[in-house]
Amino acid sequence: MEDAFYITTPIYYVNAEPHLGHAYTTILADSLNRFHEMLGKQTLFLTGTDEHGDKIMQSARERGEGVQEYADRVSGKFRELWPELGIAYDRFIRTTDPDHVACVQRFLQLVYDNGDIYFGEYGGYYCFGCERFFTEKELDGGNCPDHQTPPEYIQETNYFFRMSRYQDWLVHYIQDNPDFIQPERYRREVLAMLREPLEDLCISRPKSRLEWGIELPFDTGYVTYVWFDALINYITALGWPDGEDYARFWSVAHHLVAKDIIKPHAIFWPTMLRAAGLPLFRGLRVHGYWKVHEEKMSKSLGNVVRPLELRSKYGLDAFRFFLMREMHFGQDGNFSEEGLIGRFNADLANDLGNLFSRCLAMTGKYFGASAPPAPADSDFQQEDEELLQLGKGYLEKYLDSFEAVHTSEALEWLMEFVRGVNKYIDTNAPWSLYKQGHTDRLKTVLALALASLRRIALALRPVMPDASRTMCQQLGLDLENLDVDLRRECSEWVYLSEGTQLAKKSNLFPRQELKLNREEAESDKQDSGKKSGKANAEKAGKQQGSEAEQAQELDFGDFQKIDLRVGRVEGASPHPDADRLLQLEVDAGEGSTRQIVAGLAEAYSPREMVGKYVAVVANLKPRKLRGVTSQGMVLAVHGEQGLNLLTPEREVTPGDKIS
Ligand code: MSP
Numbered sequence: 001m002e003d004a005f006y007i008t009t010p011i012y013y014v015n016a017e018p019h020l021g022h023a024y025t026t027i028l029a030d031s032l033n034r035f036h037e038m039l040g041k042q043t044l045f046l047t048g049t050d051e052h053g054d055k056i057m058q059s060a061r062e063r064g065e066g067v068q069e070y071a072d073r074v075s076g077k078f079r080e081l082w083p084e085l086g087i088a089y090d091r092f093i094r095t096t097d098p099d100h101v102a103c104v105q106r107f108l109q110l111v112y113d114n115g116d117i118y119f120g121e122y123g124g125y126y127c128f129g130c131e132r133f134f135t136e137k138e139l140d141g142g143n144c145p146d147h148q149t150p151p152e153y154i155q156e157t158n159y160f161f162r163m164s165r166y167q168d169w170l171v172h173y174i175q176d177n178p179d180f181i182q183p184e185r186y187r188r189e190v191l192a193m194l195r196e197p198l199e200d201l202c203i204s205r206p207k208s209r210l211e212w213g214i215e216l217p218f219d220t221g222y223v224t225y226v227w228f229d230a231l232i233n234y235i236t237a238l239g240w241p242d243g244e245d246y247a248r249f250w251s252v253a254h255h256l257v258a259k260d261i262i263k264p265h266a267i268f269w270p271t272m273l274r275a276a277g278l279p280l281f282r283g284l285r286v287h288g289y290w291k292v293h294e295e296k297m298s299k300s301l302g303n304v305v306r307p308l309e310l311r312s313k314y315g316l317d318a319f320r321f322f323l324m325r326e327m328h329f330g331q332d333g334n335f336s337e338e339g340l341i342g343r344f345n346a347d348l349a350n351d352l353g354n355l356f357s358r359c360l361a362m363t364g365k366y367f368g369a370s371a372p373p374a375p376a377d378s379d380f381q382q383e384d385e386e387l388l389q390l391g392k393g394y395l396e397k398y399l400d401s402f403e404a405v406h407t408s409e410a411l412e413w414l415m416e417f418v419r420g421v422n423k424y425i426d427t428n429a430p431w432s433l434y435k436q437g438h439t440d441r442l443k444t445v446l447a448l449a450l451a452s453l454r455r456i457a458l459a460l461r462p463v464m465p466d467a468s469r470t471m472c473q474q475l476g477l478d479l480e481n482l483d484v485d486l487r488r489e490c491s492e493w494v495y496l497s498e499g500t501q502l503a504k505k506s507n508l509f510p511r512q513e514l515k516l517n518r519e520e521a522e523s524d525k526q527d528s529g530k531k532s533g534k535a536n537a538e539k540a541g542k543q544q545g546s547e548a549e550q551a552q553e554l555d556f557g558d559f560q561k562i563d564l565r566v567g568r569v570e571g572a573s574p575h576p577d578a579d580r581l582l583q584l585e586v587d588a589g590e591g592s593t594r595q596i597v598a599g600l601a602e603a604y605s606p607r608e609m610v611g612k613y614v615a616v617v618a619n620l621k622p623r624k625l626r627g628v629t630s631q632g633m634v635l636a637v638h639g640e641q642g643l644n645l646l647t648p649e650r651e652v653t654p655g656d657k658i659s
Contacts, residue, residue, distance in 0.1 A: 005036035005043045006249035008234050010257050011050040011093060014074035015059040018081050020305035020335060021258065021290050021297065024323050028287070028407065029256050030087040031324055034462035035402050038486045044249050046237045047082065048093030049075040052213040053226035054128050054205075067212055071096060085307055086316055086465050093233050095214075103236040104229050105217040107276055112218050116162040116275040122202055123155035131226055133202055159204040159222060166271040167198040173270065179283055181266055182405075183330035186259065186286040190266040201268060203228045231269045234281070253281035256405075262286055285405050288332040297335075305335055313337075313515045317467040318344045324407040324463045341512050341629065342622035347411075350592045351418045352456070353509035355425075359449050360474060362430050364504035371450060371476065371502060372443035374495035379444045383427055387448055388493060390420045391455060395490045398459055407463070414459055421452045422591030450475065450502075451495045458484055467508060474503035511595075514624055563619035564658035565589065566648060567596075567634070572606035578626040582606060584634065588616050589655015597630035603643035615646045615658055 009029045012022050026047055033045040051071040060070035071094075079092050093100060111117050124133035127144035134144065134151055144151050171194050174180055174187065181187040204222040205213065213223030234253065238246035257265050265284050273280055289296075292303040310319045314337075322340040325347065327333035363369055375384075394417035401410035425445075433442040457471035461484075472479055475496060496502075567586040570593050575581035582601050585593040596616065600609070615635040622631045637644040 001039070002252055003041050004248055004252045005033070005041045006238075006253040007033050007036075007043070007045050008237075008253065008255050009047040010261060011048040011095065011230055011233050012078055013055065014049050014051050014071050014078075015055050016299075017074065018078050018307065019297065020292075020307060020310075022078070023081075023085055023307040024290055024327065025256055025258060025287070026082060026087050026089075027085060027320055027323055028405075030089070031320070031407060031462040032254075032256075032402075032405065033088075034465065035486070038458070038461065038484055040485045040487075042248070044091075044238075044245065045089045046091050046093060046234070047078075047087075047089045048091070048233060048237075049078055049095070050226065050230045050233075051075065051095045052223075052229055053131050054210055054212075055131060057210070057212045058128070068096070081307065085311065086320060091237050093237050095229055095233060097236070099239075100233060100236040101214050103240060104214045104224065104232045106241075107232050107235075107272075108224060108228070109217045110277070111161065111272070111275045114275060114277070116165065117159050117203065117218075118162065119157065120160055121155070121157050122160070123153065124202075125151035126154045127151040135199075156206060156209075158202050158206070159216065159219070160200040161203045161228070161272070161275070163201045163268070163271050164198045166274050167194060169274065170194065170267065170270055173280070174266075180280070181284045181286070183286065185330060186262055186266075186284075190262065193263065193267065198267070201225075201228075227264045227268055228272070231264060231272065235278070240278075251279065251282065254283045254285055255281060256285050256287070258287050258289060260289070285329075287327065287329055287405075290327070290333050290335050292335050294334055310337075310340070314340060314344065314512055317464040318348065318509075318512065321348065321411070321464055325411045326408065328408050329404075329406050337514055338622060338624075341514055342631065344509065345511050345622065345629065346594070346631065347415050347418075348509040349511040350590070350594065351415060351422065353507070354592045355418055355422050355456075356453060356471065356474065356506040356508055358425065359446070359453055360503055360506045363446055363450065363502055366430070366434050366442060366446070369502045369504045371496035371498055371500040372447045373498040374451075375444040375447050379440070383424060384444065384448055387420065387424045387452070391417060391452055391493070392490055394420070395455060395459065395486075399486060399490065402462070411463065414456065417452070418456060419591050421449060421456075424452075425449060426591065447495055451493055454494060454496060455489055458489060459486065470508065471506075474506050474508075476500035476502050513627075513629060561619075562617060565616050565618050566652045566654060566656040566658060567614050567616040567618075567632075568654040569609045569612045569614060572609040574601065574606060575626060575628060577628075581625060581628075582609060583628055584609060586614065586616060586632070586634070587654040588618055588632070589653065594618075594631040595629060596632045596634055597625040597628050598634040598636075600634070600636065600643060600645070603636075604645070612645065613647050613652055613654075615648075 007029045009025045012018070029045060029047065033043050037043045056071060057067055060067040063070060075094055082089060108117070125136065125139060126133050127147060127149070129147040129149065130144060138145065139151070143149060171191065174191060178187070181190055203225045204216060205225060207221055207223060210223060213226070214229050216222045216224055234255065235246065235250065238249055240246045255265055270280055291297065292305055295301060295303060297304055307319070318340065322343050325343055326339060363371070394413045397413040398410045401413060428445045430442055430445050433445065453471070454475055454477065457468050457475060461468035469479065472482070565588050567588040569584050570587050571585035573583050575583050575597060580599050580601050581597050582604065584596045584598055586596050587593050617633040617635065620632050622629050624630070635646045637646060
């Protein structure tokens with residue numbers, strides 16, 4: 001295994017303020033950095049801002065600010081935001097930093113001396129938004145394909161990088177090194193791009209048109225093109241060519257980017273490095289885009305998500321966990337606050353929070369909050385051996401997935417382990433062992449459960465550093481002297497030292513509710529007004545003629561997507577704000593109960609409901625019903641005689657599948 005790891009984010013343009021998309025890439029880089037550190041590696045994490053070029057000039061002008069002053073101000077916003085999101089970068093680079101300017105000039109001179117930069121005349125369609133020329137073929141109905149605005153035809157003399165020369169070499173390199181660009185779909189996309197002939201890259205802008213850039217070392221009448229400037233930041237930060245960090249970290253460099261900037265990273269950058277005689281970085285890791293309610297996030301749609309707002313509404317741990325858990329690496333993700341809360345309540349409040357709180361409460365009650373001794377192998381029963389196997393298996397899967405940047409799968413494996421430990425507790429029922437005076441067995445069960453909690457707390461550290469610290473503190477771990485190697489954690493089962501004082505209770509993740517800000521609340525009201533109007537109209541339509549009630553046909557595959565299960569109602573109460581609704585706590589076989597709001601009050605009292613077995617739709621997106629979140633739906637017949645619950649005829653267990 002390599003003993004070093006270097007991770008970079010794109011350097012962000014300073015013409016927009018940081019939003020969810022920037023926060024995601026940077027939190028992902030931070031989590032990966034922390035993860036590799038916990039594998040015992042020496043790590044380096046770089047982020048920063050990209051400040052030269054037309055776009056930045058224009059934005060500064062529009063705001064009536066000097067361009068340097070403007071760049072300083074917005075760059076400062078990025079730099080200051082990251083620590084607020086728990087991001088611990090090692091260097092924050094700016095393309096206006098003097099060492100970067102010197103590095104870019106050195107690099108340009110090298111490529112120029114090697115004969116790969118030439119002077120020539122060029123005419124092309126220039127999009128100021130993209131800061132690049134387009135060929136006629138690339139335009140979309142005469143417009144820039146990204147901005148949908150007409151480009152300007154510009155004819156000028158410029159410097160060109162002989163990129164075409166490296167096309168064949170690059171194709172072979174990507175084919176021979178499958179891990180260079182990942183996920184696979186993006187590797188294929190790059191290879192497809194390379195099936196078209198690669199043109200040389202125009203890398204200069206005359207100063208008469210643009211001053212705000214790095215001057216070419218071999219012609220003071222020109223500045224360099226933003227991408228040629230920006231990409232080099234990744235080696236500036238290492239002190240290329242002589243820096244110790246360059247020697248240590250360049251061969252283990254991983255660039256993390258979204259799919260929007262794959263071409264500069266997968267084609268421009270490798271060919272630039274080759275032309276300068278430098279080895280390539282280790283890998284390009286490409287993620288998808290966050291959408292908001294299935295739409296592209298954009299200023300004009302007014303749906304830009306501000307990370308600090310979410311942090312203050314739901315807490316940093318919830319926000320980071322959601323981003324890492326929800327986005328499947330390489331695919332697009334959909335952001336919604338309802339989704340965030342659903343995830344939080346299901347995974348953190350129910351499964352993880354519950355596990356912590358019950359284990360600490362039991363240790364408090366049965367052993368005065370003092371950790372029981374580590375069991376001997378001879379103490380183990382079959383369930384214990386199974387838990388050990390489960391812990392090892394899931395942790396290994398967690399590690400492999402995390403290493404491959406599949407954080408969502410990694411966290412899913414970890415949550416499987418959490419659910420496994422919850423089940424272990426249910427099966428071994430420490431409360432009964434206590435009542436029956438089986439103290440030795442009770443000690444073994446709790447010692448194993450607490451050792452599991454230790455592992456879980458450590459494995460969550462890369463994603464939720466704050467919550468992980470709290471969990472470790474509650475487990476009485478000495479954080480200062482905790483020497484953790486996540487790989488070793490797989491093979492060694494480390495118990496809490498006997499007698500360690502633990503917290504007596506734990507309320508890590510209290511359940512959350514959707515918090516709308518004022519404008520959202522207003523529009524929600526209007527929406528629900530509209531919706532109920534629509535519902536009434538639909539109802540009216542229904543009464544007029546039953547022909548209208550034609551059921552739509554579903555594919556069998558669509559039906560199979562519905563997770564239908566048996567649940568047992570463990571608790572029920574009237575809804576605080578709606579006479580028709582009941583608030584149910586339902587055990588659907590997940591180790592802890594889920595809250596379901598159901599329109600059953602006209603036919604069933606809360607007391608009647610408790611103990612009933614019901615049919616539950618378990619994979620509905622959580623939604624709010626008159627202010628209370630419902631995680632699923634209970635099925636009932638709406639017959640002539642009113643409501644009638646669907647219940648199984650013979651004995652069943654909560655969680656049993658309905659099909
Ligand atoms: N300055 C260039 C990058 C130069 S790197 C040598 C640039 N800057 S940017 O400000 O536009 O940042 C683009 C990056 O921001 C994406 O690659 C991604 O990391 C992040 N994101 C911006 N919007 C995003 C989403 N909606 N979703 C996910 N990430 C997104 O391009």
